[in-house]
Amino acid sequence: MVMSWIFTGLLALSLFASLVLGNGSALAAAVPQGARDGVNLVLSIAGSICLWSGVGKLMEVVGFTGFLSKLLSPLLHRLFPSTRQDKDLGQSLSANVCANFLGLGNAATPMGIQAAQRLAKRSEGIASDELCRLIVLNTASIQLLPANVAAVRVSLGCQTPFDILPAVWITSLCSASLGLCAAWLLGKVWRR
Amino acid sequence: MTDYIVPVLLFAACAVALRKKENAYDLMLLGAKDGLKLLVSLIPTLILLLTAVTMLRASGAMEMLSRFFAPAFSVLGIPPETAILVLVRPISGSAALALGADLMAQYGVDSLVGQTAAVMLGSTETTFYTISVYFGAAGIKKTRYTLPAALIADITGFVVASLTVRLFL
Structure with a gap:
């Protein structure tokens, strides 16, 4: 439903602007042009997306996530104290964070939902501090290789699609840590 | 390095994978098939959204919007051309992808705006x-x-993205 509003809103904005500026022919030409661009975009990112899904599958099966979660466990214990008692929670939680990190969206979401459900059991319908933290972490997107974006860049003729990586890493680290700080501060003020 | x-x-x-005696090649094929499924589901979405975005650009509405948001965005150091991307990104992933692709095509992949997007x-x-x-x-x-x-x-992400691109790229 939200998308219907956004889509109709975009159309209304274009129509309004075009009436004000009087460039109807450009607007009319944009319709088939945009539809064609949509197909072109999908086709031009198809190669990279398929290749990275392949690599993602490998990492999933081989257990890259297990290795990563060992590295991360001290940090995760600190952020989510209940993982100390609840082993299963710890497992699905770190699998979620690691799968996100490796860009395996398909693997990350079910794991994250499992962890969220386990956390929710303790607090009947109200989000606990740990649950809020889990979700902030998931919305901040810490990702090693943003394959989709790189694929779009390649399709537009970029020679070095991954030169944005350091900037992406710094940005996600900053946004995740500030998000967690905000959650921590708000958690002090926002009692249930 | 990043190369x-x-x-x-x-x-x-x-x-x-080979060391763990897994069939690396078949697994890659399996994953690639999943990728193809994802793409097929993306095609209709991206056709619709790129139509809307191209109309927005051609009608001049995109420019109007970025001019409207320019004061607020320049305070935060965010290029005003990315205004609509910033607004849509938290709501719809595929719309954001369409908008980002449009920005990269319009201003150049290696331009400040393209890289920031x-x-x-x-x-x-x-x-x-x-x-x-x-x-x-979780109920x-x-x-x-x-x-x-x-x-x-999110806001931190947008501000820092603009900053890092300006500093490092």
Whole structure:
């Protein structure tokens, strides 16, 4: 439903602007042009997306996530104290964070939902501090290789699609840590 | 340095899989098929959204919007051309991808605007969607401060993306 509003809103904005500026022919030409661009975009990112899904599958099966979660466990214990008692929670939680990190969206979401459900059991319908933290972490997107974006860049003729990586890493680290700080501060003020 | 990340990762994934006696090639094929399924589901979405975005650009509405938001965005150091991307990104992932692709094509992939759009897309998430999926599945009614905290993270992401591109790229 939200998308219907956004889509109709975009159309209304274009129509309004075009009436004000009087460039109807450009607007009319944009319709088939945009539809064609949509197909072109999908086709031009198809190669990279398929290749990275392949690599993602490998990492999933081989257990890259297990290795990563060992590295991360001290940090995760600190952020989510209940993982100390609840082993299963710890497992699905770190699998979620690691799968996100490796860009395996398909693997990350079910794991994250499992962890969220386990956390929710303790607090009947109200989000606990740990649950809020889990979700902030998931919305901040810490990702090693943003394959989709790189694929779009390649399709537009970029020679070095991954030169944005350091900037992406710094940005996600900053946004995740500030998000967690905000959650921590708000958690002090926002009692249930 | 960054040149080697991708080839090495590709090789390492295969080599580790072989060492664990997994059929690396077949697994890659299986994953690629999943990727194809994802793409097929993306085609209708991207056709619709790129139509809307191209209309927005051709009608001059995109320019109007960025001019309207320019004062607020320049205070934060965010290029005003990315205004609509910033506004849509937390709501819809595929619309953001369409907008980002349009910005990269319009201003050049290696331009300041194109790179900023790419870093923004790579380092933020579809916040509203994520929140609704997780809380929906967990049966949470009172979300307390989750949304404000997540939006603070998003805004930080947009500001830092603009800053890092200006400093490093």
